[in-house]
Amino acid sequence: MPSPSSEVHSIDVSLGDRSYKIEIGTESIDTFSDSILASLGDLTHALVIADAAVENPWAMTIASSIAKQKTPSGDDIRVNLIAVPSGETSKSIGQLDTLWQWMLESSADRRSVVIAIGGGVIGDLAGFAAATFTRGIRFIQVPTTLLAMVDSSVGGKTGINLPTAKNMVGAFWQPSLVLIDTSVLSTLPDRSYISGLGEVVKYGVIDDAPFFEWLEANAGKLLDRDDNAVRYAIAESCRSKANVVGEDERETSGRRAILNYGHTFAHAIEATAGYGQVLHGEAVAIGMQMAAHLAIELELCDAELLKRQTALLKACGLPTTYAAADPDAMLPVMKRDKKVSHGNLRFVLPERIGSVTLLGDIKEPNVTKAILACC
Amino acid sequence: MPSPSSEVHSIDVSLGDRSYKIEIGTESIDTFSDSILASLGDLTHALVIADAAVENPWAMTIASSIAKQKTPSGDDIRVNLIAVPSGETSKSIGQLDTLWQWMLESSADRRSVVIAIGGGVIGDLAGFAAATFTRGIRFIQVPTTLLAMVDSSVGGKTGINLPTAKNMVGAFWQPSLVLIDTSVLSTLPDRSYISGLGEVVKYGVIDDAPFFEWLEANAGKLLDRDDNAVRYAIAESCRSKANVVGEDERETSGRRAILNYGHTFAHAIEATAGYGQVLHGEAVAIGMQMAAHLAIELELCDAELLKRQTALLKACGLPTTYAAADPDAMLPVMKRDKKVSHGNLRFVLPERIGSVTLLGDIKEPNVTKAILACC
Numbered sequence: 001m002p003s004p005s006s007e008v009h010s011i012d013v014s015l016g017d018r019s020y021k022i023e024i025g026t027e028s029i030d031t032f033s034d035s036i037l038a039s040l041g042d043l044t045h046a047l048v049i050a051d052a053a054v055e056n057p058w059a060m061t062i063a064s065s066i067a068k069q070k071t072p073s074g075d076d077i078r079v080n081l082i083a084v085p086s087g088e089t090s091k092s093i094g095q096l097d098t099l100w101q102w103m104l105e106s107s108a109d110r111r112s113v114v115i116a117i118g119g120g121v122i123g124d125l126a127g128f129a130a131a132t133f134t135r136g137i138r139f140i141q142v143p144t145t146l147l148a149m150v151d152s153s154v155g156g157k158t159g160i161n162l163p164t165a166k167n168m169v170g171a172f173w174q175p176s177l178v179l180i181d182t183s184v185l186s187t188l189p190d191r192s193y194i195s196g197l198g199e200v201v202k203y204g205v206i207d208d209a210p211f212f213e214w215l216e217a218n219a220g221k222l223l224d225r226d227d228n229a230v231r232y233a234i235a236e237s238c239r240s241k242a243n244v245v246g247e248d249e250r251e252t253s254g255r256r257a258i259l260n261y262g263h264t265f266a267h268a269i270e271a272t273a274g275y276g277q278v279l280h281g282e283a284v285a286i287g288m289q290m291a292a293h294l295a296i297e298l299e300l301c302d303a304e305l306l307k308r309q310t311a312l313l314k315a316c317g318l319p320t321t322y323a324a325a326d327p328d329a330m331l332p333v334m335k336r337d338k339k340v341s342h343g344n345l346r347f348v349l350p351e352r353i354g355s356v357t358l359l360g361d362i363k364e365p366n367v368t369k370a371i372l373a374c375c
Numbered sequence: 376m377p378s379p380s381s382e383v384h385s386i387d388v389s390l391g392d393r394s395y396k397i398e399i400g401t402e403s404i405d406t407f408s409d410s411i412l413a414s415l416g417d418l419t420h421a422l423v424i425a426d427a428a429v430e431n432p433w434a435m436t437i438a439s440s441i442a443k444q445k446t447p448s449g450d451d452i453r454v455n456l457i458a459v460p461s462g463e464t465s466k467s468i469g470q471l472d473t474l475w476q477w478m479l480e481s482s483a484d485r486r487s488v489v490i491a492i493g494g495g496v497i498g499d500l501a502g503f504a505a506a507t508f509t510r511g512i513r514f515i516q517v518p519t520t521l522l523a524m525v526d527s528s529v530g531g532k533t534g535i536n537l538p539t540a541k542n543m544v545g546a547f548w549q550p551s552l553v554l555i556d557t558s559v560l561s562t563l564p565d566r567s568y569i570s571g572l573g574e575v576v577k578y579g580v581i582d583d584a585p586f587f588e589w590l591e592a593n594a595g596k597l598l599d600r601d602d603n604a605v606r607y608a609i610a611e612s613c614r615s616k617a618n619v620v621g622e623d624e625r626e627t628s629g630r631r632a633i634l635n636y637g638h639t640f641a642h643a644i645e646a647t648a649g650y651g652q653v654l655h656g657e658a659v660a661i662g663m664q665m666a667a668h669l670a671i672e673l674e675l676c677d678a679e680l681l682k683r684q685t686a687l688l689k690a691c692g693l694p695t696t697y698a699a700a701d702p703d704a705m706l707p708v709m710k711r712d713k714k715v716s717h718g719n720l721r722f723v724l725p726e727r728i729g730s731v732t733l734l735g736d737i738k739e740p741n742v743t744k745a746i747l748a749c750c
Contacts, residue, residue, distance in 0.1 A: 097468050100544050104537055132507075132544045135534060136625075159510060162479055169475050169507045171546060250511075 007228075009235035013154065013242040015174060015249055022154060022178040022238045026227045029058065029181040033065040036140060039177045040113060044071050045078040047108055049099065049126035051118030052083040054144045058184055059083070059117045062142065066115075080106040084122060088276065091125050091160045091167075099129040113138045113176070119145035120152035120280075124170070127158030131173030141178045145188060146196025146230075147281055149180050150203075150237035155245040155259075165336075166267070172250050178238075182230050190317075191279065197222060197316040198281030200233050202288060203240040205309060206261045209354030211236045212312070219315035257358050261348040262287030264337055265371070268330035269322060278322070285318040286325075286374060294370035295349040300357070305350055325375050327368040334367070382603075384610035388529065388617040390549060390624055397529060397553040397613045401602045404433065404556040408440040411515060414552045415488060419446050420453040422483055424474065424501035426493030427458040429519045433559055434458070434492045437517065441490075455481040459497060463651065466500050466535045466542075474504040488513045488551070494520035495527035495655075499545070502533030506548030516553040520563055521571025521605075522656055524555050525578075525612035530620040530634075540711075541642070547625050553613075557605050565692075566654065572597060572691040573656030575608050577663060578615040580684060581636045584729030586611045587687070594690035632733050636723040637662030639712055640746070643705035644697060653697070660693040661700075661749060669745035670724040675732070680725055700750050702743040709742070 008025040023035055037043060046066050050059030059081060067079045082102050084090050103112070116126035116139060123141050130139035141153035159170015185193060200222075204212030214236075215222070221229035241259065248255035265287030269278055278286075292306040310320050334345060345367060346360040383400040398410055412418060421441050425434030434456060442454045457477050459465050478487070491501035491514060498516050505514035516528035534545015560568060575597075579587030589611075590597070596604035616634065623630035640662030644653055653661075667681040685695050709720060720742060721735040 093468065093472050100537055104540055104543060132534075132546060134543065135532065135545045135547050157510065159507075162475055165479055168479060168509065170510045171507060172510050 007231070009231055011235060011238045011242055013174070014246045015156075018156075018174040018249075020174060020176055020178065022180065022242070024149075024180040024182070024231050024235050024238070026182045026231060028179075029061055029184065030065065032062050032142070032179050032181070033069055035179055036066065036115075036177065037069055040138065040140075041072060042111065043069075043077055043113055044075070045106075045108065045112040046080070046115055047103055047106060047112055048079060048081040048115045048117065049122060049129070050081065050083050051086050051122045051144065053086045054118055054184070054187075055081075055083040058142075058144060062115065062117065080108075084118070084125065086118075086121070088121055088161070091121050093160060093162075095125060096129060096160055099126065100133060103129065103133050108133060108137070110134050110137055113140060115140045115142060117142040117144060119143065119148045123148055123153050124158050124167070125160060127156075127173055127175070128160055128170050131158050131171035136173065138176045139173070141175045143178070143180060144184045146185060146193050146234075147199060149182075149234050150196060151199045151241065153178050153180075154238050154241045156249065166271075174249075180234060182227060182234065185225065185230070193225070194223075194317045195279035195281030198283075198285040198288075198313070198318050200237050201309070201312055201316060201318070202259075202261055202284060203237045204312075205288065205350055205353060206258045206348070206356045207240045207244065207354060208236065209352075211240070212308075212353050216308070216312055216315070219312060223315075223317055254358055257346075258348050258356050261350070261356050262289075262291050264334055264347055265290040265330070267337060268333040269325065271333045272326060272329040273324065282319050285313045285320065286322045289313070289320050289374050290370045291347060291349055293373040294347060294362070294366060295351070297366055297369060298349065298359070298362075300359075301350050301352060305353060308353060309350075321374045323375055325371050327371045330371060331364060331367065382606070384606055386610060386613045386617055388549070389621045390531075393531075393549040393624075395549060395551055395553065397555065397617070399524075399555040399557070399606050399610050399613070401557045401606060403554075404436055404559065405440065407437050407517065407554050407556070408444055410554055411441065411490075411552065412444055415513065415515075416447060417486065418444075418452055418488055419450070420481075420483065420487040421455070422478055422481060422487055422489045423454060423456040424489060424491050424493075424497060424504070425456065425458050426461050426497045426519065428461045429493055429559070429562075430456075430458040433517075433519060437490065437492065455483075459493070459500065461493075461496075463496055463536070466496050468535060468537075470500060471504060471535055474501065475508060478504065478508050483508060483512070485509050485512055488515060490515045490517060492517040492519060494518065494523045498523055498528050499533050499542070500535060502531075502548055502550070503535055503545050506533050506546035511548065513551045514548070516550045518553070518555060519559045521560060521568050521609075522574060524557075524609050525571060526574045526616065528553050528555075529613050529616045531624065541646075549624075555609060557602060557609065560600065560605070568600070569598075569692045570654035570656030573658075573660040573663075573688070573693050575612050576684070576687055576691060576693070577634075577636055577659060578612045579687075580663065580725055580728060581633045581723070581731045582615045582619065582729060583611065584727075586615070587683075587728050591683070591687055591690070594687060598690075598692055629733055632721075633723050633731050636725070636731050637664075637666050639709050639722055640665040640705070642712060643708040644700065646708045647701060647704040648699065657694050660688045660695065661697045664688070664695050664749050665745045666722060666724055668748040669722060669737070669741060670726070672741055672744060673724065673734070673737075675734075676725050676727060680728060683728060684725075696749045698750055700746050702746045705746060706739060706742065
């Protein structure tokens with residue numbers, strides 16, 4: 001019987017015939033192959049695509065445990081494994097081409113299953129390769145960073161970058177299963193782990209006031225990487241994201257846009273700082289601060305919201321200001337954002353903790369003022 | 376009032392929220408921009424992707440007539456046009472990358488619409504670019520070859536080739552509208568036009584005995600490119616394809632597989648002959664003959680079916696035998712076909728005119744015998 005510390009959270013993402021489960025455990029990686037076979041009973045061929053940084057031991061552990069399994073008819077399950085260099089530059093046409101060729105050489109067919117093991121880069125890249133090989137094969141997400149666990153592994157956004165534009169090409173392609181083992185976070189550097197908390201705090205602000213309060217009470221435990229707290233925070237984050245994605249899978253109704261709270265600012269920060277200088281979750285934390293200032297300016301919310309958000313971000317070890325913020329550099333990037341509709345500046349803005357709204361036709365001076373408030 | 380010779384056939388492809396219309400006319404190209412605005416009332420930006428061979432005059436005619444239209448709010452509609460070199464080699468990663476970059480440089484966003492003007496190569500390539508740019512934008516098919524009019528422009532299969540494998544990557548991505556003007560066929564060489572009739576005959580065999588009889592009575596008119604006959608043949612072909620695609624959009628139930636009648640043999644003929652040596656519709660004609668021989672061998676149909684099919688193909692000017700057919704070269708290719716399930720040789724085989732069935736576990740000696748029967 002599992003001890004309380006190894007309790008597995010299971011979240012359903014409800015998307016009709018594209019529904020799937022997210023399973024969140026601790027030291028559960030040894031049982032991943034059981035979960036995979038239970039979900040995909042007809043597995044005959046696994047294509048494991050791993051970030052080079054987690055190839056050994058995580059990807060090898062999963063690959064070898066799948067290879068020991070049998071198909072229902074008693075045949076061996078074929079497993080191929082490829083490591084992809086770490087880092088954003090792997091989300092490229094060249095790497096995608098490499099994966100397509102490798103899949104072909106591995107005699108993959110429409111029944112083969114891609115297993116993506118790594119952070120957001122690997123999930124996006126391998127997911128897009130799965131979405132397009134023979135016009136789409138199934139794939140499983142095994143996120144190994146906190147950011148990927150709470151955000152990119154859920155929701156079906158896959159894709160690569162063009163040289164001058166992030167995530168410009170891709171597909172909506174839902175995974176068949178998301179498997180999370182929090183113990184893989186043990187090798188994640190503090191800065192990267194804390195960056196992931198930026199997205200966690202976001203869910204509290206946009207959708208879930210009780211979770212925000214829980215975070216206020218438990219930020220210390222999260223910083224200490226307490227297993228129970230980490231699993232709970234991941235589960236609540238995934239639940240929030242699953243709900244939003246279930247209501248607006250392809251970002252057509254506007255509902256899914258709330259997930260971009262802080263992100264229009266964040267993308268501009270990341271782009272003007274040079275990608276990788278500010279981590280994504282750090283940029284999101286600063287972006288949420290800018291969005292809260294903008295909301296106060298537009299009289300959408302009171303200063304108390306900003307005060308609580310600032311305190312929680314600080315308690316999580318996240319930045320709340322960005323001294324190098326430059327409105328003149330950031331605004332042109334924001335106007336090119338692919339979520340911008342024909343140059344109309346739109347922002348997700350908080351009304352109160354647990355509720356945000358999407359507002360268009362925001363004037364540039366207001367945006368500039370919000371940016372400067374966080375310098 | 377339109378004369379009888381300019382009657383427009385309109386076919387509905389029923390796919391829930393992905394439903395669309397196919398409009399088939401003669402000398403209707405001047406009104407395409409009206410049809411586009413009627414279907415996509417919110418058009419603000421058109422990305423015209425044309426085969427270099429039809430850039431002038433067809434693509435330019437369409438592009439300039441769109442550019443003269445206004446958005447509902449009275450703004451100009453932006454139009455960008457790019458020509459892609461003719462031929463199968465354009466269905467490459469390199470060309471796809473070129474289109475993605477061009478779309479980005481054209482300031483395309485999620486409301487932009489791709490208009491693909493050309494044969495199957497352009498439709499597949501431009502459709503895949505549309506399916507993936509910002510994770511999917513709308514697109515319109517304007518097929519300019521008979522083959523594309525009756526087959527590839529309908530059904531939502533898009534994609535490119537890998538260096539050693541045709542159509543290995545892509546997406547199911549339905550067009551928003553298919554616009555066909557039979558008068559563009561006037562510049563199509565006889566051999567290419569006749570090749571398209573191969574797919575037309577296929578629809579009669581797989582799904583529509585009355586249409587097969589109509590073809591038997593009207594093959595001469597089709598060879599003479601009689602406008603009324605050509606429009607009717609295209610409309611009936613599109614109707615058949617639309618019905619099958621409506622029942623099995625993503626090739627999951629097996630129903631859509633009937634469209635591949637003759638195609639497993641055809642792909643092997645094309646691959647072993649060197650792509651382009653035998654045109655696709657010619658290979659399909661020969662492949663249907665091989666499939667009919669195989670069906671007779673397996674006692675699925677009688678010799679009368681083969682006799683009628685042979686006579687109709689000949690009346691259309693299509694080949695019914697292939698002297699260079701080499702089972703030893705073709706079989707390995709057929710076993711690699713991505714529709715083959717783990718090496719199990721499956722074929723769509725005729726039972727009677729208007730009805731086919733998908734049969735698996737076909738033995739190699741039977742396949743060899745069917746190939747040799749057509750040498």
